[in-house]
Amino acid sequence: MRILHTSDWHIGRTFHGYSTLDALRGVLGALVGEVRRRDVDVVVVAGDVFDTGTPAASCYTVLTDALREIGATGARIVLTSGNHDNAARLGFTAPLLRDGIHVITDPRAVGAPVTIDDAHGPVHFYGIPYLEPAIVRSVWPGAELRTQEHAIRHAMGLVNADRAERGGRSVVVSHCFAGDVEPTAGVEREIRQGTLDVVPLADFGGPDYVALGHIHGRSRLAENVRYSGAPLHYSFGEGGKPRGAWIVDIGADGVEGVEWMDLPVPRRLTTLRGPLDDLLTDERLAPHEGDWVCAVLTDPNPPLEPMRKLKARFPHCATVRIAPEGGADADRRTFRERVESARSDGELVDDFLAHVRGGRRATDAEREIIGDVVSTREGAEARA
Structure with a gap:
């Protein structure tokens, strides 16, 4: 079985105020072409399909077209929700979708796989949607769920219990912050308080392959645990990171090979x-x-x-x-702190200039002008 692992499409996200819909549509079109050319059997989308919980109608069109075109190649689709998605909204149409498209957004479905057969028998796909501890406590009332680490650990317990009963090969699809990977500043919304919500790599032990989403750059945490990253660059902090997807080949005894597949970059x-x-x-x-x-x-x-x-x-x-x-060594006080510490009006103006000019204070000529202005103002106030 050949699997394409992608994630973090963020349909509807803007780039410094510019729409990315047309660029994403083109990249997803290239992805569909690779699915067809490489005879991919299953496309896995590991969360953050949309960028917000209330996407515009045009965003649904992009998703619908992509799913339809992937389906037309004969490939199956397993898609989960991420922290940017509204799980209920994304999952609402799941029962209405054509056969072969599986949208997993309900935590109550964790541990119940989507099973797809190949020449060697069944491969079980376990979707784990983004698990917000405050929400899933009502789903699993007997479990300790103070952090996302707790939630993922509990979910993987359900997955591994089912795996032990069913046997066969398995793939987990999850959207979380795992291992030691750092998020891209300004892109992934922070899901941690200190280090409480980092999910240890060991929690994903058991399945043949773990397809992760949430980090926008590709990353290999272990040979069989990887992030694919986003298909587009969504910030300048991502500029040097390749865009693409992982191609995973699963044989009779598990993963036989993992290959990186580049996707086009519409604009550098x-x-x-x-x-x-x-x-x-x-x-x-x-x-x-x-x-x-x-x-x-x-x-x-x-x-x-x-x-x-x-x-x-x-x-x-x-x-x-x-x-x-030279601004790197400039005074790092806030302007409010500068105002509060100024001992005279002249010093206040000097601090203001340093604040807006990256640390460069007034020149001697500027100080002379500032002194004249301050003296004139003080004289006018004294006569008032």
């Missing part, structure tokens, strides 16, 4: 750093003019209308950050 992500004038004129940056661009400006003073100027050369400039050279 590039971070450019330097003074604004250099970014606008440096010919060496010409290859990046069609990229999504994050511009990190190192000018001593924030330049005027940088986004407008950058877009003239880089039409897909998505974000601008101000990081003056």
Whole structure:
């Protein structure tokens, strides 16, 4: 049996205010082409199908088209919900879907597999939707479920009990934060309090393969426990991470091989750093003019209308950050802390300039002007 492991489609997510629907539709189309070309038997989607619990109608169209096209290749589909999904909404149509498409969103179904046969017999697919401890306590009232680790451990107990009874080969599909993998800053919504909700790798012992979702970069926690990552780049922090899916071959005795399959990147992500004038004129940056661009400006003073100027050369400039050279060693106090500690109006203005200029304080000439203005104001107040 050949399995394609994907996850974190995040249908409906924006990228710095830009819609990603068309790009995702194209990437999923390429995924369907690979399913057909590689004779994939089962496509596993490990959660975060949508980006929000209330997706727009156009998002449902993207999902419907992708499922229909995958189904048309003859492949089966096993799909679970993630923390971004509304499980009830995603699972509402499950009983109405065509044969061969299995949407698992109800924790009460954990431990009851979707069984798909190949030439060597049955392969049992155990879907574990995202388990919010506060919600699943009512499902498993006798279990200790204070953290997601507890919830996954209990779910895997149900899975392994069923595996022991049924026998045969098995695949677990789960959406959680497992092992030592770090989340992408600004992308995965934090699901931990300290380290309480990190699920230990040992909790996934038993199945032949564990298909994980939630982390947006591919990762191998063990030979048979992996994250596939997202099919699109959803932040500049992901820019250097490949996009694709795992192709898993299961033989008579378990996993025989796992291969990475690249998916196309519709538009590259590039971070450019330097003074604004250099970014606008440096010919060496010409290859990046069609990229999504994050511009990190190192000018001593924030330049005027940088986004407008950058877009003239880089039409897909998505974000601008101000990081003056030398700012790394600047005073890290908040502006409120600066205001509260200022001993005079002149010092207050000086602190304000340092705050907005990345640590660069007033020059001697500026201090002279500030002193004149403050003296004039104090004199006017004294005469009032």
